Amino acid sequence: MISRFRHTHPGVALDLTEATTSQQLAALDEDRIDAGIVVLPLEPEVGLHIAQRRLLKSRMVAVLSADHPLAVAPGRSVPLAALAREPWILFPPTEGPGLYATIVNACVAAGFAPHVVQRATQMDTIIGLVAANLGVGLVPEALASTDMASVKFRRLTGPGTPVPYEVALVWRRKDPNPTVAALVDSCTGQEV
Structure with missing residues (x-):
């Protein structure tokens, strides 16, 4: 464009x-x-x-550290509910209130509220913090083509999904x- x-x-x-x-x-x-x-x-x-x-109309995917049990498990997807007990890296609600609400509402639909341990305003920062094993996050599916050995991207399944990204x-x-x-x-x- x-x-x-x-x-x-x-x-x-x-x-x-x-x-x-x-x-x-x-x-x-x-x-x-x-x-x-x-x-x-x-x-x-x-x-x-x-x-x-x-x-753009797409969806969010999970980003996990490469050695996370869900990243090394067979398959290319994870249930959103499987992230319930994980520490989360998420946007501050003040900087992207709509996306923040979309993610939190998806988690609630999957049966949990995310335990946020770190906030980040940029997608690449979220990926970097996940790579440093600080938690899990959700990023746009387009970033799943990023070639990074330190993280894995997984499609989300189950209640609360797909998590839209527009x-x-x-x-x-x-x-x-x-x-x-x-x-x-x-x-x-x-x-x-």
Whole structure:
């Protein structure tokens, strides 16, 4: 999406900055950014002034240290309930409240509340902390293709699954900026 937009709009300067969903929504509210790419779902009140276009619909997978018993067991999947007694590495509820709630609700549907021992705002940090044997976590399925000897990724099965992972382009609903409109138009039909 971004490379295509840059190609079709070479005169537009895109300043890409990594930020959490909450940080991007605050920056939109304060007119510090024109658009963002965030993890869904958003809090209901956000929808009053923020428009969104879904770009990706996927699911979360478990990330386990390579020597974890569930990682060395036969098969490519684990029941979510099997992670009930594990220490968890999870997003802070303040930085990605929708994704946090999605994960916690999935765990509750599987019969447990996750015992969070460490919080991390970035997926690669969660993977690194799992690799250091600090706990287990959930990350988007697309990261399962990451070639890392220190962790294993497993599909989730059973109650509470699949755990959805969705990403969207967001912008101010009444923004008259034609560049924002062009960016939104460039995303039409681009959901993965």
